[in-house]
Amino acid sequence: MNIREVAKRAGVSTATVSRVVNGTVPVSTHTERRVRSAIKALGYYPNSHARTLGSGKSHMYGLIISDITNPFFPDIAKGFERIAVEHGQELLIANTDYQPQRMQVCVRRMLERKVDGVAIMTSEMDQQLIQLLNKRGIPIVFLDTGKVGRMTSNIFIDYDIGIEHAIAHLASLGHERIAFISGPPTLPSAQTRKDAFLRSLKNRGIKPRPDYMKTGNHHIDGGQSAMAQLLKMSTIPTAVLASNDLTAIGVIGAIHAAGLRVPDDISVVGFDDIELSQYLQPPLTTVRVPRMEIASRAFTALYAASHKGADHGIEYQIATELVIRQSTGPVRSV
Amino acid sequence: MNIREVAKRAGVSTATVSRVVNGTVPVSTHTERRVRSAIKALGYYPNSHARTLGSGKSHMYGLIISDITNPFFPDIAKGFERIAVEHGQELLIANTDYQPQRMQVCVRRMLERKVDGVAIMTSEMDQQLIQLLNKRGIPIVFLDTGKVGRMTSNIFIDYDIGIEHAIAHLASLGHERIAFISGPPTLPSAQTRKDAFLRSLKNRGIKPRPDYMKTGNHHIDGGQSAMAQLLKMSTIPTAVLASNDLTAIGVIGAIHAAGLRVPDDISVVGFDDIELSQYLQPPLTTVRVPRMEIASRAFTALYAASHKGADHGIEYQIATELVIRQSTGPVRSV
């Protein structure tokens, strides 16, 4: 079942069938009707590989993420896909599993599949690989890596503003002993969050204590063990800011496990605002990173670059905002 | 950059390049070396569309799920992809967003992309669409829909056993007023879980109370509102079994919101055992549905059908098991 059979049955050329299928060039209503009925009768659908091969456009964007299992990413993927489908594009997802060397496989896959653009939402990025994409003229959009150039855009997330609010919120509740549990040191965005935290503390005249800086892994267990360490200290913090919500969940778990309460004994602030956070016990105060907006901006960047030929990338700014729920409260008077 | 350039540079024919790339037919070590170095020098990588078009095999399996945002699915996707990649295959994911009519789009997409097989893990299934796949000789594997036939396998999840244990567990703690919050009525697997619940109750001589049967939506909010209704009753249940973990999370939220405690006032049992469940407060007692095993079986089914030509599908059995944590406890003596 291919375009030739449809053409034969409709008594037209394959080019005409292609025209009605793609709506590229006007076709007389009469032939159009004939073609459509042939298509229906034969149950014809085009072979996308042949299409891509013939036209050079795959109508597919790639999305490279670290781990589909991290709740942050499915939201992005879903949003991205929805917009893509609305624009007649499709989405190819690839995971790096947080392993830098897998990045190469992912990019290779994108190249082989001839994607029209790729959104890279992981930080396991290699400059050489970017070159590969660039050389092929494939638009790229990064999340948070800062370099904008030919065919490459960037979505800059303003962590500072959200973190600033979080610290202000905590300070207004009387907190001064504020701990921070970072993400994996190798993750630039985690580093950025951490830096923003330190900066914000200083701005407020609070001196950061190195022993209140712990390293997590952006997973629940990392938050748990980091918090467990914190709880062993002689002077435990009265509040902790986690580098993502998963970490915060682990933190809360560890606090509860130690027989303490949130926010009565310790206040906890998360980061990301995954759907779940509002349903935690207590509902999590967190810095929201608007994922739909990220997905939408990422798509726009790619779409613009691959269609309108806007060959110089642009930098998008996305703000973060503090969502106050019930995991934060006034510092307990001693 | 294509196979012809590589061939030219290596001084061989394109056929030979194809042979070394695919390792299909032995090639003299000398030419192989030449070809490989040309490939490296030119940075050549094959165009997968041309490959698919030429060979008829896409080396890609399709996975149709309801919603990538539901934590159940990313686990499946991840597991499936890992195994697929190990076997030199790739994965194409499509969402139905729980809308039956989107199923058609998904299947169409699979057809267009010429997948070598498709795993359908949603229940928005239309017999006609199956025919479409079948007619093209594309292997299918279903989750929980029961029909095994030519080229179509099924993964049967034995919900009964897990639910049976859950009820036994609850009964041993003295519970008799056990409520059930089902999933969407349109979802067969949700229906199956509900039936298993009723059957299990009867086996134990407990008469199911219709007013203890509520309908959720497999999301957190559905669990919340269903539980809220339950809490308005004059005689509230002492335990509730939710049709999935997300529902259970909502249930716990509603219970807490009402100023009651889990498990002191009400015991809660979930279903699925998503990663998060162990970290909830309290950690959730739940019926585990082994997702890795599902992913692995699904892949095996497809791989067998599309490779070894095992053209009759088979039925896989997967057991469920109760994981006892801390959301269940003895019924409070009145």
Add this chain to the structure above:
DNA sequence: ATGAAAGCGCTAACAC
């Protein structure tokens, strides 16, 4: 072991 060449199904010039 290797090469020549015929497809695979479609798109896009180009001609009419």
Add this chain to the structure above:
DNA sequence: GTGTTAGCGCTTTCAT
């Protein structure tokens, strides 16, 4: 508005 046809990049007989 429609047909002809030359690719797109690869695989795969069929020869040799």
